[in-house]
Amino acid sequence: MSENATPRDERTMYIDPHVHMVSRTTDDYEAMRDAGVVAVIEPAFWLGQPRTNIGAFQHYFNMLVGWERFRAAQFGIRHYCTIGLNAKEANNEPLAEEVMDLLPLYAAKEGVVAIGEIGYDDMTDAEERFFHEQLDLAKELDMLVLVHTPHRNKKEGTSRSMDLCEEHNLDPTRVIIDHNNEETVEEVLDRGFWAAFTIYPETKMGNERMVEIVREYGTERIFVDSAADWGVSDPLGVPKTAQLMLERGLPKEAARTVCYDNPLAAYGQSGQIAEEDWLNPPAIDQRQVYSGNSVLRGGRDPVVEDPADRRKDSIIIE
Amino acid sequence: MDRSRVIELLDRWIAEAAPDEGHRWVQEKQEEIAGGAPNRVFYTSFSAVPRYTGKADLDLSAADREAAEEARAGWRPGDWSVDQAGRSRLVLSLPSEDRDAYLSTLDRVFTHADMNESVALYQTLPVLPYPKAHRARAAEGLRTNITAVFNAVALHNPYPAEQFDDGAWNQMVLKAVFVGSPLYAIQGIDRRANAELARMLVDYAHERWAADRSVTPELWRPVGPFAEGAMLDDLERVITAGTPAEQQAAALALAQSPTDRAATILDAHPELRDAVQRGALTWGRLAREAMDAADHAVENAA
Numbered sequence: 001m002s003e004n005a006t007p008r009d010e011r012t013m014y015i016d017p018h019v020h021m022v023s024r025t026t027d028d029y030e031a032m033r034d035a036g037v038v039a040v041i042e043p044a045f046w047l048g049q050p051r052t053n054i055g056a057f058q059h060y061f062n063m064l065v066g067w068e069r070f071r072a073a074q075f076g077i078r079h080y081c082t083i084g085l086n087a088k089e090a091n092n093e094p095l096a097e098e099v100m101d102l103l104p105l106y107a108a109k110e111g112v113v114a115i116g117e118i119g120y121d122d123m124t125d126a127e128e129r130f131f132h133e134q135l136d137l138a139k140e141l142d143m144l145v146l147v148h149t150p151h152r153n154k155k156e157g158t159s160r161s162m163d164l165c166e167e168h169n170l171d172p173t174r175v176i177i178d179h180n181n182e183e184t185v186e187e188v189l190d191r192g193f194w195a196a197f198t199i200y201p202e203t204k205m206g207n208e209r210m211v212e213i214v215r216e217y218g219t220e221r222i223f224v225d226s227a228a229d230w231g232v233s234d235p236l237g238v239p240k241t242a243q244l245m246l247e248r249g250l251p252k253e254a255a256r257t258v259c260y261d262n263p264l265a266a267y268g269q270s271g272q273i274a275e276e277d278w279l280n281p282p283a284i285d286q287r288q289v290y291s292g293n294s295v296l297r298g299g300r301d302p303v304v305e306d307p308a309d310r311r312k313d314s315i316i317i318e
Numbered sequence: 319m320d321r322s323r324v325i326e327l328l329d330r331w332i333a334e335a336a337p338d339e340g341h342r343w344v345q346e347k348q349e350e351i352a353g354g355a356p357n358r359v360f361y362t363s364f365s366a367v368p369r370y371t372g373k374a375d376l377d378l379s380a381a382d383r384e385a386a387e388e389a390r391a392g393w394r395p396g397d398w399s400v401d402q403a404g405r406s407r408l409v410l411s412l413p414s415e416d417r418d419a420y421l422s423t424l425d426r427v428f429t430h431a432d433m434n435e436s437v438a439l440y441q442t443l444p445v446l447p448y449p450k451a452h453r454a455r456a457a458e459g460l461r462t463n464i465t466a467v468f469n470a471v472a473l474h475n476p477y478p479a480e481q482f483d484d485g486a487w488n489q490m491v492l493k494a495v496f497v498g499s500p501l502y503a504i505q506g507i508d509r510r511a512n513a514e515l516a517r518m519l520v521d522y523a524h525e526r527w528a529a530d531r532s533v534t535p536e537l538w539r540p541v542g543p544f545a546e547g548a549m550l551d552d553l554e555r556v557i558t559a560g561t562p563a564e565q566q567a568a569a570l571a572l573a574q575s576p577t578d579r580a581a582t583i584l585d586a587h588p589e590l591r592d593a594v595q596r597g598a599l600t601w602g603r604l605a606r607e608a609m610d611a612a613d614h615a616v617e618n619a620a
Contacts, residue, residue, distance in 0.1 A: 108362045110434060
């Protein structure tokens with residue numbers, strides 16, 4: 001294997017605990033695997049445009065627990081997901097009610113690590129209603145919760161999200177607050193929740209800022225994800241951040257903690273994700289088929305051990 | 319069928335194979351469901367079973383397997399895992415007095431099932447109330463391209479032979495050949511043989527031969543009793559020029575054909591004929607040897 005932009009010790013492993021792989025290509029899976037990503041968590045979210053009927057949700061949830069899991073496994077990556085109704089689509093109340101009726105059929109399936117990503121977008125009454133209802137569901141099923149904090153009015157939205165979790169008597173160590181920044185981190189940590197940071201170009205965190213947050217707040221209950229999706233985003237957000245931490249003088253243990261150990265500890269509480277899933281995995285065999293389909297077409301050799309050298313771009317994500 | 323005995327056996331096996339806490343959880347949930355809890359309780363607990371029971375094999379003894387057979391002829395939970403037993407148990411606790419409501423709940427859980435849930439549901443078919451009502455669902459299960467789900471309907475399951483008409487039955491056997499599932503594991507494979515199926519299988523063999531591909535020797539099993547005319551030409555060619563396994567299969571099929579010509583063809587191969595007559599050569603033995611050979615081929619290719 002030739003020199004890569006993210007060289008790694010053979011034993012270095014990363015988890016991307018928030019990434020929307022249904023929008024990504026097999027090139028991305030290869031690059032992630034090459035960079036040391038061993039497991040991904042795919043939160044149920046919206047698809048860039050609102051769905052208009054329940055069947056669209058049904059097929060999406062099916063994809064998260066079925067085909068996408070298989071697709072990831074073909075590249076040696078374990079795939080987990082969260083199930084929930086996102087805040088944006090909570091605003092179509094009649095459809096949202098149907099989704100609430102559908103969630104019990106998916107929430108407790110194997111490999112579902114949390115109810116999520118749920119929370120606020122515009123902080124409407126409808127968003128609040130379905131946020132409450134899904135916290136009830138999490139409580140009833142004894143599941144973890146992944147909270148998406150809003151892009152706008154973030155600080156208030158984050159505080160209010162934690163208020164709701166406390167109202168429902170959820171243990172903060174079983175709730176992950178995602179998409180934090182310099183303005184929200186302190187309160188999230190003080191109140192005992194997990195603080196996740198999304199390394200996403202332009203709109204969320206850059207990884208240089210992330211390095212400084214770890215320098216200031218340490219590593220306890222902090223972890224990073226890419227939230228790579230259908231927008232301009234980077235599925236190597238986690239490994240690139242780990243590398244930048246080392247280059248900027250943070251200890252190796254700190255990089256490992258926020259890019260591997262902490263997401264595993266947080267989501268491991270679900271009992272649905274464990275290190276042995278990838279340390280003793282079934283052998284990669286792309287000849288396997290799921291629903292009669294292989295990811296491979298046109299007679300390509302079924303091997304992903306040595307993907308082409310690619311992505312020699314900068315490790316910094318602005 | 320003695321359904322209360324089926325339930326009693328499942329309860330005992332779950333108690334033996336699941337952690338105490340998991341066993342208690344299944345008991346609690348089945349009581350809630352039987353007591354008329356909202357459907358969401360059934361849906362969420364059906365999904366959540368492996369979270370509480372783990373996935374250990376039931377590892378049933380010979381006596382347990384016999385008890386299963388006594389409770390429900392053809393019921394084969396011997397190779398189930400404890401989460402499959404737990405899921406079966408929860409399905410069996412659904413109140414079924416209101417037929418329409420019961421079938422609608424069952425339909426919903428089938429529709430949204432993931433792979434492992436589908437397998438557990440199809441394995442449960444032979445012990446469900448209203449057996450005739452599940453024919454279309456079982457046939458739907460055969461349309462999957464996930465082999466594990468297909469096998470849950472087709473193999474080690476008495477439901478298809480009991481409930482399918484010849485159309486669905488024949489499609490199932492042909493697909494089993496197509497996807498490489500062993501015919502000996504299909505209950506009623508000999509009893510449900512028919513002339514139309516024999517024709518379909520032989521047509522399939524011709525398609526494969528035209529493409530210079532082989533067919534499983536087991537293909538000839540349901541053909542034998544209905545082999546006549548041109549089918550006997552095929553069998554004569556196979557017993558003369560086939561691989562050793564194919565020759566053995568052709569001998570078994572010819573021995574089942576009621577025609578005089580089949581007996582004449584077989585007489586030209588006295589060793590094979592005698593092996594069949596002695597009982598040294600059987601479909602079961604042939605199938606197991608073929609499966610072993612296929613496993614070796616896969617290992618060698620890898």
